[in-house]
Amino acid sequence: MTPRFEPIIGRYLHLELSGRPQRLYVEEAGQGIPLVCLHTAGADARQFRHLLNDEAITQHYRVIAFDMPWHGKSLPPEGFEREEYRLTTAAYTGMVIDLCEAMALEKPVVMGCSIGGRVVLNLAAEHGPRFRALIGLESADYQQPWYDTEWLHRPDVHGGEVCAALVSGMMAPQSPAASRHETLWMYKSAGPGVFKGDLYFYRVDGDLRDVVAKIDTSKCPLYLLTGEYDFSCTPEDTLRTASRISGAEVTIMKQLGHFPMSENPAQFRRYIIPVLERIRSRG
């Protein structure tokens, strides 16, 4: 095997989020329209490594993926040891806005998956005109809970193992084993209680059923793509959400689940590249 570097550049961005200094790990590759990628709950930006390495995308897009505070190579804020981490709608929405401003991104596209797909809906409702387009992967305004999140962080059950085992069946059986297990590795290696803290936004604070009707897709196009094997955010959840948003475009993706960009990158690019082409051609 010939040694090689990928074109991805990783840097640390210091900025204030919700009044607290943070050090965020940010990766990027490519030039053109900024495309900010938001990872799923309890994971990190490694989920987007295939997009960051896809020349068909990076020749037109500056792809940016960052680890949220507490995730991946971004540290928790000072004093974290005395608090329970809980992501809120306001903090998450503000984080994306503040990051885009800190990086001076002009009319970026934001694409988020799962919790990232949920916050994209709030960005569309509250800040639509700031964005060139918004893309929600595995995105819905609300989803029926399917387990007690107390299992995610307790001393008698290994947190990393149980987080990974809970989400493992949300990927399509057709997805390559290596990609599925790479996706699960991020869950196995996340900090204690982080997945649970992210799900506070997903389960408790981020019910957007009364918010999505405010979305104006004439000011910011909205694309929603959901995998047929996702039983957490089901195709029905996404279709129901889209039915309340005039102009939202939905794609149900075959042979994909809750982690399309990392569980089966080859299958996902068949769906996402046409969407990115459409966004680019709209000007």
Next chain:
Amino acid sequence: MTQPAASAQSAAGQVLAAFEELPRLAVADLDLVRRGRFLTCDFEIGVGSTPLAVAIAAGRVASVTRGPFLLKPLAFSVRAEPDVWQRFLEPMPAPGFYDLLGMSKVGRARIEGNLVPLMGNLQYIKDLIALPRTLDRSKAHS
């Protein structure tokens, strides 16, 4: 006997026979046994009205016993109707039939009992009950 009842009986018989292969299937999967090495417990796989007691000993399946049972101390149970298990055990299950927790979410499966040994060994248990997917389909799920 009506045709649907005969069909249901046939589905139950096939699924029970498939799960009764677990001792043989598990011992052939060294990695699965390694991952389950801290688990020793008895749990139930319910196939319609028929319970199967699955005895796990340090990751190996010591036995699978067909019920009914009286007051048998089984730590937890995973139950579904035979036709649901049949679809779950297909080599490439359809959306909605691939994952035990996904089936539980929509009421196709029920998970009850002391969940600590289940959640502490969740991937192991999920992989274990999916092992019959590797059986010859003409024998197990025709």
